[in-house]
Amino acid sequence: MKQYIGPEKILEKKKKYIMPCLGHFYQEPPEMVKGNMQYLFDHTGKKYTDFFAGVSVMNCGHCNPQITKAVCDQVNELQHVCNIYLTENFVNLAEKLAQVTPGNLQKSFFCSTGTEANEGALLLAQLYTNNSEYISLRHGLHGRTKLTMSLTGISMWRTDPNPVGGIHFAPNPNCYRCPLKKRYPECDMECANMIEDIIGYATSDKIAAYIAEPIQGNGGIVVPPKNYFKRVKEILDKHKILFIADEVQTGFARTGKMFAIENFDVVPDIMTMAKALGNGAPISAFIAKPEVADIYTKPGASTLGGNPVSTAAGIAVLNYIEEADLIECAKERGAQLKAGLAEIQNRHSIIGDIRGLGLMVGAELVDKDNSPAPEKADLIVEEMKNNGFIIGKNGIARNVLAFQPPLVITKEDINNMLDALEKAISKYE
Template identity: 40%
Template sequence: MRNREHREISSNSAVESKYDEYVMPIWKSLDVPVRRADGHTLEDFEGNEYLDCFSGISVTNAGHGNEAVVEAAKDQLDEFVHGCSYVHPNEPMARLAERLAEVTPGDLRKTFFCNSGTEAVEGAIKLARKHTGNTEIVALEMGFHGRTLGSLALTGNKSYKDGMAPTLNDVSHFSAPYAYRCPRCDGDRCTGACADDLEHVIDSHTSGDVAAVVIEPVMGEGGIVVPSDEWLDRVREITHDHGALLVVDEVQTGYGRTGAFWASDHFDVTPDVLTQAKGIANGLPLGAFTASADVADSFESGDHLSTFGGNPVACAGALANLEQLLDGIVDASAENGDWLGDRLADLEADFEVVGDTRGLGLMHGVELVDPERTGPRGVAPAPDPDLATRVSERLREAGVVVGVGGFYSNVMRFQPPLTIPRDRLERAVAQLETAIDEASH
């Protein structure tokens, strides 16, 4: 073992060089070395400040460093850090589970706690298989559910799977409700017609042994794709007609992100199993999936376990976070989200390279296109991922962090902390407008 003198990192280049030398290759597309964060602001190691409109991929919904969340975690640290919550019951996990039973849709009642969204999805699949006695899963094209082998099989995008096959074999995919590029929709709104593709896929690509249909109520990595009520109603109907469970992945959309506590609340559809993570504890590592007592009790002791799942420090922070969000933050985000949607729609009218804008609450996407070329399947202008990269770079230079995603990597993703003030949102949109104007020329 080599002894080295450890000095405080004092520059962006210093922390980046340590990543290059000691950390396995990871996603660094935003590339802002963070020394501290507060509210809606990031600060790098050289004192530069950035307006954060991505929230660490929709995680710090209650704002970076939310005082109530931090204090709750600190108080629990003084009591004990770990005792394995599935061996020794503890108060924070018990109270959080009870609170989730109160705020989740319908009769969802019992929760399993884990560490991440990926684990929540994989646990939900195990539960669906155990409850139904079936094995096959159907998920959405363009969907994203995680990067471990089980959740990766559900993810409907080959770019995440390159070099990682084989994953689970019993997974099929059906059409996403992507109205802008759907030949069966009018381009502005999902008509629900593509939901019937689920029936076709079950009949033609499965043996009929379907345990679950897994969807995101708003597709995040897929490009902030919002379905219609008709689509979700039909998907639920087909799912239940085939004796399967509807698993709704709210990992990215939950905890107020869409202007309601759950994106499911926008639709008259109650999940059979609801997965959650990201915004659950405002940055503390925690994930969960919640089901009705009937479905949840299909698990027997030992069927599923997590050493660190339900960590009392994370659960204490999550409890405080939940109350913070319900104390006005979600309502304020809905109002700001309405304003943001209208303002981004102005960009669609002003720029030919803005093909579509869409979203709910503070989860909005701006799809950038090349108007001179036709897109996939002859629908809408071609995606322009190079333009999205240039826009992102200009925004960063202007001190604004916005995500880039979508199936074609051409969607600017607005997902700021829900506590962001209106004037900061106005600044971000103004900078986006400037960046699009400059980058498109």
């Protein structure tokens, strides 16, 4: 039987050898050593039902046999040659992405991380428009490179003391905590309308793109009103500004659509993706309309982007999503999850708001005066872990419980988690 060093030894080595910027969940973190679809196991053999999926990565489940076989078969055949050589997988995956993405998004560029995909999409927008300014949203998160960090509207993730200039932030469409102190629908979506004002008075009218997550993940599972992106797209089109949809966290069936932007009936000019595309394999991509993509002619490559193994994983992921009908699973189980959380909310005022689409759901915890309750969120997340359930937390105040499980989660799993959650809430509210 394999011997593991255990959490204490890992923490000791982490402190000595890992940069301190990398934190971890839990006061008493377990050492995870095994995964099986919607379940995780620690070094003691304890089983956990995973409701966070590695932050929306394992949509098809941990160690999914079908995807694992495709990866192992490819590793044994051809592991790497760089994408400057011809292999089949990367063009076959690009073809599949053109088929499953909305509208006329067609041409892809593969890389390894969501940050890289966003960085590449932003560069493509500059090349196409010959402009260099950007509009982003408050409370958005787009990556950890200098540019993507500068476009991130959450201060805790903006490590760089000298951010890139020419970036303008628009109010995010959070109807529960409206930054403009208005109420929907009487507000007439002023948060979207303000983009017109920002273009007029805060920019040099040299804007390459507007970038947004269709649902803000780290910002607290913030879901815009149905017509928000339509209004935004009208403004962008008027000013010849490209729309980049950051689907790094929201893509691949998570929201009950293949991509979250499809819930809003808008086709972006460029879309980025990562995380669930590889189901644990490091792969990302940005895809664009042909007229936008075709401007990118100066030589560019990614050493590991689109390598045979990662693209084999991507093809297997898309096949499994279709065969297992994970889009419908996300809709059905997501409706069950939201209904169950609403029942708990009726009995416990600590849940101030429930929001999300499909199996990307957030429950915002508040004190009696409706102020954020991050300390209680920490206690509840820890208690849930102790009782065998892994859930996430996010939001600007870190007070939003995040439920983003593998899309293979069962009705019984959700009911069991909801029972444990209500007990944890009762203990700490």
